[in-house]
Amino acid sequence: MRQGRGLSRPRGGSRKSNTAPRPQGRRRGRSQRTPWLYLAPALVVLGGLLVYPVYQLGLISFFQYTQAQVSGGEPTTFEGFGNYAELFGDRQFWEVLLATVLFAGACVVSTLAVGCSLAVLLTRVRAVPRLALMLAALGAWATPAITGSTVWLFLFDPDFGPVNRMLGLGDYSWTYGRLSAFFLVLLEVVWCSFPFVMVTVYAGIKAVPAEVLEAAALDGASQWRIWRSVLAPMLRPILVVVTIQSVIWDFKVFTQIYVMTNGGGIAGQNLVLNVYAYQKAFASSQYSLGSAIGVVMLLILLAVTLVYLRLLRRQGEEM
């Protein structure tokens, strides 16, 4: 996989050819230095602002590090794996982890299904319905998560909400049962995150040459067939990033659960990992325990991403 493409992998690819006017020579030299040149700004920004803090995060997770240490009131002490031991020793952590994985999985699948189908739908309609759907979706996306969650809670309120009246549900309480509360939050999460998938995939479809689609349509292929055998393969790089991003976001869902289930539901039945981390650690400034949770989340998500990419590669998709 790390083989050079075509001519491009000469060791030390001669500085001379870099300035030479011959197109082929230039391509050769490019593959050694140019990519790094192009990458330089991104690497500077990401190295400084993401890699370094993540490194600090790992470091903090091995120390006793609370607000008192941060502001210099008490000395930092090395704890080894103490924070991790505390975390893994908590039975609630494992329950929350399981709930998080299942809930995030459901959110990812629903969001992708809704987002992709609506993206395809957008390519089938004329300008007015398209703009209407796009604007509605953008509005949902643009609404601050904290407000979106509040509004959804209002809509489904047993006493004051219009939805129960429209559906004739009386004063059924959505947030009391564990599953119905998760379901309500899932609806809100899908509502505010499908637009991202839809717009991205739509932009991707638009980048597919029109002739390819027309040819497929002329062949009489069904919508599903066109998606399966024409669009999905061409969109794969975009679908990959959309999927990975959705996994990351939904695994880290916070505001929706926090606001809609009032901090984790009846007796904590709707806790997810990020809310758990907030309540256990960040809200009371126990950064070291919080960082340990962060490291665990990082490792889980990294593993999921790597497995996913490996599966893709097995299917012949090159990175």
Add this chain to the structure above:
Amino acid sequence: MRSLSSVRLVRRPWRLFAEASALLIAVVVAFPLYWMVLSAFKPAGEIESSEPRPWTLAPSLDSFRRVFEQNEFGRYFLNSLVVACSVVIVSALIAFLAATAVTRFRFRFRTTLLIMFLVAQMVPVEALTIPLFFLMRDFGQLNTLGSLILPHIAFSLPFAIWMLRGFVKAVPEALEEAAYMDGASRSRFLWQILFPLVFPGLVATSVFSFISAWNDFLFAKSFIISDTSQSTLPMALLVFYKPDEPDWGGVMAASTVMTIPVLVFFVLVQRRLVSGLGGAVKD
């Protein structure tokens, strides 16, 4: 094998059905937004009342007044705009270059890099604010808009790079070869040929980075400490989330005010998204 005419016949009712469902879905998706705007206009006692009507007989601007009356509201708005626009432009440029590098070139650590880019998003942001805080302090950026712009660029880059990678990939290699054959320089190819071709991708990523910078609470409340004139719009929204006595009318009005610029931004750029490549990538 169907004939051309039968395809057309199938198409028309299909399209009408598709358009009807698109409109219906738009209504469903927009309903919570409508409820938000409606609640902003409802008088205080009516927002949560036992007769939830989808209209109000006594629309009131009181909630909006409370939003605009806040000190320096205009200033916050401008600050938010500066932050969001800087983030969109800078991250688009940096991501475009980086995406070209990882797509058009093969080099060691390429895949590792791509995955490393994502790593920082995998941890709770709260966990990163303390290290970022010290970083910003050491750069002397605390209490300036720079302390918001820099982290937001960093947080929107990974997605932008991954996303644009797909778009750069979709541009056929042959086009690049042809450009060089025609004697185009590397930077000419990059900016005058490749850049316009990946514009739809840039639009999608910039909508993403605009929204995440525009709606951010966490960095704004962690890094803008002592100089409220450098605050951003979400701070004007948070005022209404007072523990024990939240002002829902104010929350809804402030959120409405915050959502509108995003929609305007999108209407401005959506044409690019729709017209996109069109037939540019023939062959």
Add this chain to the structure above:
Amino acid sequence: MKLAPRLAVLLTALAVTACAPQTSTNSSSDKDDKTGTLRVWLFQEVGNKPKEKVVDSVVTAFEKAHDGTKVDVEYIPVETRAQRVKAAFNDPASAPDVIEYGNTDTAGYVKDGGLLDVSKEFGDWTEAKDTDPTAKQSVTVDGKVYGAPFYVGVRALYYRTDVFKELGLEVPRTMAELATTARKIRAEKPELYGLVVGGAYTYGAMPFVWANGGELATGEGGSYTSAIHSAAAQKGIKAYTSLFGDDNCPAAKCAGMGGNDTITAFAAGKAGMAIGGDFSHTAVEAGKVKGKYAVVPLPGVKAGSVAPAFAGGNNIGVLKSTSHRTRAVQLMESLASKETQASMFEAMGFLPTFSDVRQRVAAEQPYVKPFAETLAAGTKFVPASPAWAQIDSSLVLPTMLQEVISGKKDVAGASGDAAKKMDEAFGSAG
């Protein structure tokens, strides 16, 4: 694919070169400039203009009295206080000299090393002798004073006068009567909650525990131990949780409610009674029940007694990092003075922390009376321990109540678990 091992190597390499994470040095400043700019942070209220007006007049007078001193006031949203204040402790350059802070945060801020010990100045302050004892307790940690009380907030019993009249009900005088009255209302008018209660409404539940002789925790300073599982406390928990049921406030709807939800229900005319604060007055006035309700102190166990309420509210404190110690403490005293508190009540409805000032304003504004009575009957405060922040944010008490309400555990089991969690927090926070 050699990706994962490579990454692992990279990460271990980073970990091996580890040194301690960054900290800042927030030592107290030795300087005591008598001139220069004093920076003040106050909370931004929803209608902030009247507050600004009062503060402005205090500031003008202060600047006039102290030549060469300038005061710069900033208003910060309450929701952002945690991050702001922590950041101020971390970066003394951005820190203000004087801050307003929620009184449950006192112990935590002291532990973080942020607040200045003003015991001596507070003792010398002539007005301080009239300060309400619970208000004073809310600025005190380990016997030292870390600020001046700014205002208090307490909860009392809101009830519907029209419903009571229609059903021929008497205002309850004991906690037992409260429960029976609530059930009567629900039985006669099934569309109403009798007494609307919330499973996440800690400060609504605590008076039941306190009235039955229970405590949250016992001890002083760093050595608190939980008492929430004591027999008396359990009796209170039982009294509160028994109100959740179809005969008063159905568990399905009420278990998840917080304090604000119960007030919303009352204001919308969905409840016969509710436990609300003086700060809920505006919301109830804006609702459907305007003119159809009254407020009395929450009754205690014995007839004529008042159930101890939680004394919330805010304080004004000086930051340790200030380089204007004398002037900052003087400014704190003027901001929390009797005169300022009286005008602050006029402007914002904040209840004064001085007993005499409170009596005076209660005479002018009848709605204040039941709250002033509640305060006069004696109030309670949360343990002055930094662990409280952790107990509060990890929802130990709401979880306990909800476990009982939803039938997951019995009172003894739930309160025992809560006590264990509280003791862990007390232990780790030191």
